[in-house]
Amino acid sequence: MVIKMKRRAVISSGSHVFDLLSDSLFLQRWFDLYRACPWATVYQASDFVKTWYESYGNQFSPIIVTMEGQQGELCGLLTLAANRSTGRLAYAGDVLSEYQVWLAREEVKDVFMPEALKLIGKEFTRQVLRLKFLPPGTHLGPLEKTNWVRNISFLSPSSRPLIGANDEQRIDQSLKSKKVKLNRLKRLGTVSFRQVTRDEFPDIFEQAWPLFEFRQIDQFNSSPFLRDADLKQFLFALARHSDVLHMTVLTVDEIIVAWLLGTQSNGFLHLMATGFSPFHARHSPAMLHMLMLSKSLIQEQRVFDLTPGGDKYKDQLATTYENTHTLHFFPGLRAALEDRPTRVIANKALKKVMRVTVKDPALALTSSFPGRRRDRPSPESPRAEQPKVSFRLHKLNALPLEKYDERVHEVRKNKVVDLLKHEPTHSQSRREFVSQAWRFIEQGADVYTLIRDARLIAGCWIASGDRTALAESAKSGVPAGTALLLGFYVHGSEDRAKTLNLLLHKWANEAVTGTEVTEAVIGVPETDLFKGISETDGNPSKSPCIASTTMQERPESVLRAFRWSQ
Structure with a gap:
């Protein structure tokens, strides 16, 4: 007679988890389970999870739910963590884990997750568990x-975009359509696409991450x-x-213009x-890079x-989707009432109902108050007249750098990482x-920056003469081919004036290098902010005003420049 014993899930946390992770036998059993589970991804691999637990030990306390078989083999595994500050329950890896799922062998696939959820519900009564994707x-x-x-959970559907291993023809067509962009990059220098080795990863990534961070702040106000x-x-x-x-x-000439970091497993590369x-954004380097990578993976x-x-951009590239x-x-x-994402979903649902009921709820609410205008301002309405602002040409003698302020050697060009060292103010x-x-x-x-004590001291944005056709401020009346000071x-x-001169x-020294010219000419807004620009003899410039325009007509870049001093 065969007696079947009921398998039970066990929950471990804190130091007990690290004891498990230091046990080579447990790690081997984990590896065996990982290979046996058909839906496993790299985010369930012990290498990823163990490294994250160790790296984020100050922020998260590890939690593991396990289920063993009759022979001691690992049959089920769910890796979680609790935020030490808030108590929030997260999947191991938190936002860095793209696919958050449990592992289970065939014989326990129907029982492991209900048992694991039962344990989690008893242990963390006020914490919502959300396993994304x-x-x-x-x-x-x-x-x-x-x-x-x-009764106490639900599944929300989504999809993932893929570029399949048999879609080479479509990728070739997309690359061909970007040939003009690629040729423009090649005019700037030697273009190279390559994979980064493990040994060089830290050095290369230090150069790369500011490009990601800069865009994230601009687009999403996020700075991971x-x-x-x-x-x-x-x-x-x-x-x-x-x-x-x-x-x-x-x-391009060893300067990173685009990069991509992914995780790899089971024939997939996950972005x-x-x-x-x-x-280099005007040359679409990110799209070129992803197409080159796609061809390499195919x-x-x-x-x-x-x-x-x-x-x-993912939908533009994708050739197929999976649920x-x-x-x-x-x-x-x-737990549901205290969960912020749940409240956000509820609020969105309520707003959707309101949009169905009232086509423009904001306008309807405004018009319900006495004394409020019920019509929107016409786009044809004339704007109030704005004060005029003038511009002037300014000449700078290009002294050898050794004859100028020693800090001039500390000025750097086009370093995005310097801009991330700006100190926010009220x-x-x-x-x-x-x-x-x-x-x-x-x-x-181009941007010229000065850093001191790991913070941004100053920066100015100058469009060189060969680029002013791209700049909105080319409409200001400055002669063609003149460099323009766009922002400061x-x-x-x-000291504002002294720093700007630096x-x-x-x-200026860079602009005349390799030429016989000894003076550099730049268009400077005629405002109090820029009147401190001095000639090399220390006297204020007497260059005449060369253009005049209204605030309504003048380029936005110059308007912003007036606002940039603190």
């Missing part, structure tokens, strides 16, 4: 068929690396101890982060997983600063 193929039967689980001190160290440790990470770069140089018969998220789901588990009513947030900086660069400007920032502790002389 359960990968395709995940066994969802116990979540959909177990009554008590179904500045906010999370453990993030870089986690990636470095992961690269040092495993082959999980895969990084490629697109360079993790990507960035590109704002100084040749290796690997699938490029662009990952869920709804980004427009994913997110599990939302609420151990109790109080009058200008980091996002406002970065957004303005990005717009200047989009207009063709100085820290409140610094940056301009660095630019």
Whole structure:
């Protein structure tokens, strides 16, 4: 007679988890389970999870739910963590884990997750568990068929965009359509696409991450690396101890113009982060890089997983899609009521109902108050007349750098990482600063920066004469081919005029290098902010006004320049 014993899930936390992770036998059993589970991804691999637990030990306390078989083999595994500050329950890896799912063998696939959820519900009564993007193929039967689980949880659908291993023809066509962009990059220098080795990863990534951070701040007011001190160290440790990470770069004369970091497993490369140089954005380096990477992966018969998220560029690249789901588990009513994402979803649903009821609820609410105008201002209405602002040409003698302020050697050009060292103030947030900086660069400007004590002291944005056709301020009446000062920032502790002169002389020296010219000419806004620019003899410039325009007509870049001093 065979007696079947009921398998039970066991929950471990804190130091007990680290004891398990130091047990080579447990890690081997984990590896065996990982290989046996058909829906496993790299984010369930012990290399990824163990490295994250160790790197984020100060922020999160580890939690593991396990289930063993009759022979002591590991049959089920769910890796979680609790935020030490808030108590929030997260999947191991938190936002860095793209696919958050449990592992289970065939014989326990219907019982492990209900048992694990039962334990979690008893232990963390006020914490919601959210497992985002359960990968395709995940066994969802116990979540959909177990009554008590179904009553306190739900699945929300999503999809992941992919570039398949058999889509080479479509990628070739896309690359061909970008040939003009690629040729423009080649005119700037030697273009190279390559994979980064494990040994060089730390040095290359130090150059690359600011390009990602700069864009994230501008687009989403998010700064993962500045906010999370453990993030870089986690990636470095992961690269040092495993082959999980895969990084490629697109360079022009060894300068990174685009890069992509992904995780690799089971014939897939999962996109993790990507960035590109704002100084080369007009050449679409990010798209070129992703197409080159796609072709390389196809040749290796690997699938490029662009990952869920709804980004427009992912839909432009994708050749197929697969379904994913997110599990939302609420151990109790109080947990649901206190869960912020749940409240956000509820508010969105309420607003959707309002939009159905009232086509324009904001306008309807405003018009309900007495004394309020019920019509919107006409776009044809004339704007109030704005004060006029003048511009002038300014000449700078290009002295040898050794004859100028010794700090001129500390001025750097086009270093995005310097812009991330700006100190936010009550009058200008980091996002406002970065957004303005990005717009200047989009207009063709180079940026010259000065750093002291790990903070940005000053920066100025100058569009060289051969780029002013790209800049909006070319409409200001400045003669064609004239360099333009688009913007200026100085820290409140610094002398404004002296610091600006320092940056301009660095630019002037660079502008005349390799020519017989000894003077550099630049267009400068005629405002109090810029009247401190001095000639080399120390006297204020007497250059005549060369253009006059209204605030309404003048380029936005110049208007912003007037606002940049602190």
